[in-house]
Amino acid sequence: MINSFRSEWVPLLRPRFLFGTVAAVAAVAALGAMLTIFSAGSTDFDGDPVTVAMLAAPSGISEGLEAVTILLGVVALSVTAATLAGEYSRGTLRNQLVAQPHRLRLLAGKVLALAVFVVGVVLAAAVVAVALSFALAPVKGIPTDQWASLSGLAALGKSLVNVSLGSLGYAVVGALAAVVLRSPAAAIAVGLAYALPVEMLVSRIYSPAAGWLPMHLMEVFSVGGTGYATPYQQAGLRVGVFCAVAALLTALMFRRRDVTA
Amino acid sequence: MPAAPGVPAAPGVSGVSDTRVMPADAAVWTRGLTKEYGPRRVVDHLDLFVPAGALSGFVGPNGAGKSTTLRMLLGLVRPSAGEAFVLGEPVTSPEDYLDRTGAMIEGPTFHPGLSGRRNLEQLALLRGVGRGSGLGHRRRARRERIDEVLAQVGLAGRADDRFGTYSLGMKQRLGIAAALLPRPKLLILDEPTNGLDPAGIREIRTLLRDLAGTGMTIFVSSHLLSEVEQICDHLVMIRSGRMLFQGHVADLLAAEDPRILMVPERDDDAERLAAVLGSAGLRTEIEMADEARSLPTLVERHPVVVAHAPDGLAAGINRLAMRAGITLRSIRTHRPNLEETFLRATGDVDGDLTMRGGAT
Ligand SMILES: Nc1ncnc2c1ncn2[C@@H]1O[C@H](COP(=O)(O)OP(=O)(O)O)[C@@H](O)[C@H]1O
Numbered sequence: 001m002i003n004s005f006r007s008e009w010v011p012l013l014r015p016r017f018l019f020g021t022v023a024a025v026a027a028v029a030a031l032g033a034m035l036t037i038f039s040a041g042s043t044d045f046d047g048d049p050v051t052v053a054m055l056a057a058p059s060g061i062s063e064g065l066e067a068v069t070i071l072l073g074v075v076a077l078s079v080t081a082a083t084l085a086g087e088y089s090r091g092t093l094r095n096q097l098v099a100q101p102h103r104l105r106l107l108a109g110k111v112l113a114l115a116v117f118v119v120g121v122v123l124a125a126a127v128v129a130v131a132l133s134f135a136l137a138p139v140k141g142i143p144t145d146q147w148a149s150l151s152g153l154a155a156l157g158k159s160l161v162n163v164s165l166g167s168l169g170y171a172v173v174g175a176l177a178a179v180v181l182r183s184p185a186a187a188i189a190v191g192l193a194y195a196l197p198v199e200m201l202v203s204r205i206y207s208p209a210a211g212w213l214p215m216h217l218m219e220v221f222s223v224g225g226t227g228y229a230t231p232y233q234q235a236g237l238r239v240g241v242f243c244a245v246a247a248l249l250t251a252l253m254f255r256r257r258d259v260t261a
Numbered sequence: 262m263p264a265a266p267g268v269p270a271a272p273g274v275s276g277v278s279d280t281r282v283m284p285a286d287a288a289v290w291t292r293g294l295t296k297e298y299g300p301r302r303v304v305d306h307l308d309l310f311v312p313a314g315a316l317s318g319f320v321g322p323n324g325a326g327k328s329t330t331l332r333m334l335l336g337l338v339r340p341s342a343g344e345a346f347v348l349g350e351p352v353t354s355p356e357d358y359l360d361r362t363g364a365m366i367e368g369p370t371f372h373p374g375l376s377g378r379r380n381l382e383q384l385a386l387l388r389g390v391g392r393g394s395g396l397g398h399r400r401r402a403r404r405e406r407i408d409e410v411l412a413q414v415g416l417a418g419r420a421d422d423r424f425g426t427y428s429l430g431m432k433q434r435l436g437i438a439a440a441l442l443p444r445p446k447l448l449i450l451d452e453p454t455n456g457l458d459p460a461g462i463r464e465i466r467t468l469l470r471d472l473a474g475t476g477m478t479i480f481v482s483s484h485l486l487s488e489v490e491q492i493c494d495h496l497v498m499i500r501s502g503r504m505l506f507q508g509h510v511a512d513l514l515a516a517e518d519p520r521i522l523m524v525p526e527r528d529d530d531a532e533r534l535a536a537v538l539g540s541a542g543l544r545t546e547i548e549m550a551d552e553a554r555s556l557p558t559l560v561e562r563h564p565v566v567v568a569h570a571p572d573g574l575a576a577g578i579n580r581l582a583m584r585a586g587i588t589l590r591s592i593r594t595h596r597p598n599l600e601e602t603f604l605r606a607t608g609d610v611d612g613d614l615t616m617r618g619g620a621t
């Protein structure tokens with residue numbers, strides 16, 4: 001597994017891919033920070049009022065990051081789906097399986113490398129979002145002394161963990177879609193279609209379902225449960241169960257299916 | 262004592278001739294290997310035997326089931342029925358033999374955005390090439406091994422260019438380099454000459470012959486017999502997933518019935534010539550050749566005496582004819598090559614047409 005983990009970094013660290021991903025994520029994070037800071041004194045996406053005092057609280061340091069959890073999830077899902085499904089569609093998976101015939105070890109190494117990559121992406125986003133928040137705060141007259149306090153850092157740490165776990169949840173969906181569909185375009189399309197419009201439609205039509213829709217719960221979990229009907233712990237538990245089932249399905253399919261591509 | 266009808270022989274009694282016992286020198290051995298995709302039987306009860314230490318060809322037209330068979334041997338595809346062993350281990354546990362096996366299946370597939378060297382590095386890391394030494398040593402050992410295989414396939418000069426920019430021949434060679442990384446005992450290559458120009462094909466052939474010279478077992482597939490017949494010791498031919506021929510190339514040629522074709526100067530001498538050769542112990546027949554087929558205004562038909570004899574007897578036959586006072590207008594030897602044998606075996610071309618087209 002350690003061999004598989006190490007070898008997976010060779011394609012992940014190719015400059016174009018790395019630069020493209022980091023640039024996209026930085027742009028997303030910058031967007032999150034700007035929207036958050038400039039929403040002070042008006043309303044946020046959901047129409048709730050945002051005040052300078054709210055943003056000045058310790059948790060304000062990570063508001064910019066949390067604002068874009070869905071977009072970071074989209075990046076995580078896309079990267080995972082494209083990387084895994086690409087191995088099928090390019091035919092590179094068969095070379096790798098000849099080099100490492102133990103399929104679960106190969107998969108575990110790959111998934112672990114992708115997970116570290118996703119967490120790295122979230123950290124990069126956090127750096128950009130937090131730095132930009134500090135830079136923009138004076139424009140709106142938001143005091144930042146509480147951000148830099150111990151409780152501010154604690155809030156940031158908690159937020160990092162939650163957003164990372166939420167993104168990993170999206171990545172699990174991407175991995176499942178990749179192993180089922182074996183084509184990057186199809187895997188990304190189906191994964192995102194499910195994550196965004198399908199769940200939204202379902203919860204519109206039958207609102208109690210929201211408490212059980214995994215992608216929605218990941219969002220709830222990522223932002224620490226604030227403002228949602230489902231409590232944080234419960235959301236976390238359900239997301240955990242969902243991810244475990246998805247991971248099991250992914251592993252079973254990866255192990256059992258013929259590699260004909 | 263003959264066994265009673267319907268009573269199977271006790272296992273093991275028949276000893277070495279028992280086809281259910283794997284010979285010790287088998288690199289690949291299968292019994293009843295079958296793959297079905299839905300209702301379609303793509304590989305149909307193959308009993309393969311690929312001897313260790315030899316260069317074996319695996320030939321069949323496109324869609325014959327070569328790649329599917331090779332995928333089963335590499336643990337990529339699960340057989341529907343039958344059993345298969347590679348290097349003495351069952352294909353159900355590929356981890357027991359793939360560390361000693363290198364393979365390229367259905368063309369070279371690498372990451373187009375990475376250089377040839379980085380692509381090899383990924384596979385070398387995955388295989389743990391250079392394992393056992395210290396960390397710094399390991400990296401050096403890996404680098405050295407990659408340089409070695411790149412040099413072996415003649416790709417050292419372009420190793421740092423992106424795979425996407427390679428020509429087909431270079432891609433094929435990178436595929437072979439990747440297969441060579443683990444210093445394999447068994448090398449399985451699926452159509453390594455596909456799409457190459459004659460010079461490229463020659464290069465690959467030379468490389469394979471050199472590798473076989475080191476004692477490596479090589480199993481190489483091709484849809485063109487002509488591409489492998491010169492280099493292979495052993496041959497497996499399949500069609501529609503079924504075995505057509507398996508054995509030494511020399512055996513196949515010996516089974517093929519070489520001929521000597523003679524046209525006497527005077528048509529009347531044909532029967533006498535046939536009789537003379539017949540009394541010398543050769544099987545002969547007389548055919549009417551339509552020599553001026555392409556020039557309809559000059560229709561000139563001469564009887565052709567066909568003797569079933571290898572080309573080595575041509576001079577002797579000529580001498581016999583001279584002694585009998587028969588002058589020959591022409592004498593040709595005809596040794597059908599494997600391609601014709603193959604085509605005839607597969608029923609694509611009838612024997613007569615093959616013989617005329619392939620006369621040498
Ligand atoms: N995954 C698959 N599903 C269905 N049919 C397949 C699959 N893979 C191969 N086949 C069919 O099996 C036959 C043999 O294919 P293949 O093994 O690639 O032949 P070859 O390598 O000799 O050209 C072909 O007719 C092909 O269409």
Ligand SMILES: [Mg+2]
Binds near residue numbers: 324327328329452
């Ligand atoms: Mg093929």
